[in-house]
Amino acid sequence: MPIWNPRIETAPRADIEQLQLERLQAIVNRIWERVPFYRRRFEELGFMPEHLRSLDDLRLLPFTLKEDLRRGYPYDLFAVPLREVVRVHASSGTTGPPTVVGYTKNDVRHWRELVARVLSAGGITKDDVIQISFSYGLLTTAFGLHQGAEEIGASVIPVSAGAVERQIEIMQDFRTTALVGTPSHALQIAEALEEAGVPRSSLHLRWGMLGSEPWTEEVRAKIENRLGISATDNYGISEVMGPGVSGECEEQKDGLHINEDHFLCEIVDPGSGEVLPPGETGELTITTLTKEALPILRYRTGDLTSLHPRPCPCGRTLARMARVFRRTDDMIIVGGVKVFPSQIEAVLAEIEGVEPQYEVIVDRSGPVDKLEVRVEVSTHLLTGDVSHLLRTQNLLAQKLQKALGVTTEVRMVEPKSTTGASDES
Ligand SMILES: [Zn+2]
Numbered sequence: 568m569p570i571w572n573p574r575i576e577t578a579p580r581a582d583i584e585q586l587q588l589e590r591l592q593a594i595v596n597r598i599w600e601r602v603p604f605y606r607r608r609f610e611e612l613g614f615m616p617e618h619l620r621s622l623d624d625l626r627l628l629p630f631t632l633k634e635d636l637r638r639g640y641p642y643d644l645f646a647v648p649l650r651e652v653v654r655v656h657a658s659s660g661t662t663g664p665p666t667v668v669g670y671t672k673n674d675v676r677h678w679r680e681l682v683a684r685v686l687s688a689g690g691i692t693k694d695d696v697i698q699i700s701f702s703y704g705l706l707t708t709a710f711g712l713h714q715g716a717e718e719i720g721a722s723v724i725p726v727s728a729g730a731v732e733r734q735i736e737i738m739q740d741f742r743t744t745a746l747v748g749t750p751s752h753a754l755q756i757a758e759a760l761e762e763a764g765v766p767r768s769s770l771h772l773r774w775g776m777l778g779s780e781p782w783t784e785e786v787r788a789k790i791e792n793r794l795g796i797s798a799t800d801n802y803g804i805s806e807v808m809g810p811g812v813s814g815e816c817e818e819q820k821d822g823l824h825i826n827e828d829h830f831l832c833e834i835v836d837p838g839s840g841e842v843l844p845p846g847e848t849g850e851l852t853i854t855t856l857t858k859e860a861l862p863i864l865r866y867r868t869g870d871l872t873s874l875h876p877r878p879c880p881c882g883r884t885l886a887r888m889a890r891v892f893r894r895t896d897d898m899i900i901v902g903g904v905k906v907f908p909s910q911i912e913a914v915l916a917e918i919e920g921v922e923p924q925y926e927v928i929v930d931r932s933g934p935v936d937k938l939e940v941r942v943e944v945s946t947h948l949l950t951g952d953v954s955h956l957l958r959t960q961n962l963l964a965q966k967l968q969k970a971l972g973v974t975t976e977v978r979m980v981e982p983k984s985t986t987g988a989s990d991e992s
Pocket of ligand 1: 883
């Protein structure tokens with residue numbers, strides 16, 4: 568597969584790090600001069616831009632939270648006057664005011680380049696016909712991927728989100744070779760094709776550039792087999808740019824190459840904020856190195872992943888991040904141990920008679936945190952042999968304890984009696 572920008576994407580790591588340091592120093596100076604929000608933070612911490620002498624000094628800088636962007640709604644954190652902004656996007660704001668992001672002409676130029684790199688890594692070339700089935704609107708996803716695909720010179724069909732039948736019709740008539748959308752949308756298309764008895768060979772589809780929601784290797788295999796395509800994952804977050812932060816290479820599909828000349832990534836402990844070494848899982852934190860309109864320092868993404876700087880057999884030297892399956896919002900800390908609902912769900916799925924519905928209760932009233940999992944079981948199991956019920960309960964407690972690393976009490980309850988939530992007391 569061709570590499571879009573080999574000069575950067577295959578550069579020696581020392582060169583990448585030198586460039587990162589130079590860009591970090593420059594952007595911190597600009598922020599100091601232009602963004603009062605950050606200047607106040609710097610002053611509170613006793614930080615001056617000249618304190619930044621190595622990439623390790625990044626940890627002297629303050630974190631930025633989604634809350635900070637919300638409080639600055641709409642333009643408080645911008646580092647340029649609006650007349651220099653050529654584009655504005657915003658998040659949906661389902662749980663509060665939306666976060667607003669802006670781009671200068673240079674920002675948009677960089678964005679196109681970065682998405683072009685990610686799409687190229689996923690297999691796309693100028694010969695492809697790309698169907699974008701993300702919604703066009705205030706969100707960054709569709710526009711970001713669209714302009715990167717144009718940068719490559721591919722033919723872009725901005726079909727937007729919508730009925731699966733229409734997507735398939737366009738896919739057949741316009742001879743689409745690459746589908747850009749969510750993994751669940753790709754699965755819906757596969758199902759609809761099978762239901763309608765449309766043979767895979769009637770499509771020209773070869774690539775799937777999928778993202779915007781967590782998807783497992785299992786789902787990838789399903790999509791690839793059923794649609795007869797090669798599917799890659801890519802990652803972006805609107806607060807730092809949108810799509811174009813990182814993407815898998817088609818050759819390896821083993822981690823997403825980060826565009827490190829524009830984004831400085833750290834993994835931090837979600838609880839303490841301490842920086843973790845390569846390979847360890849924690850919260851992805853991103854500093855923008857080139858953003859003019861809205862430069863962001865150490866943005867806490869809430870996404871859990873790990874970083875891997877070793878070179879990739881594809882030829883790229885850009886570090887890789889592991890695929891994102893979990894977020895810090897899902898995490899519960901019990902006695903210092905991180906517990907994820909997905910771990911509990913995996914154990915429940917193994918045991919017969921146990922329903923997928925459950926409730927987690929953390930009791931923090933005593934000297935030691937206690938974790939209780941209330942699990943719904945089938946009426947059949949509840950009204951049957953008591954010794955069987957107890958055996959199942961013990962087995963479940965043992966398995967959960969092993970998987971989570973914390974002592975877990977299990978209570979079997981009737982179907983539909985849990986709230987399906989986690990609770991703390
Ligand atoms: Zn690679």
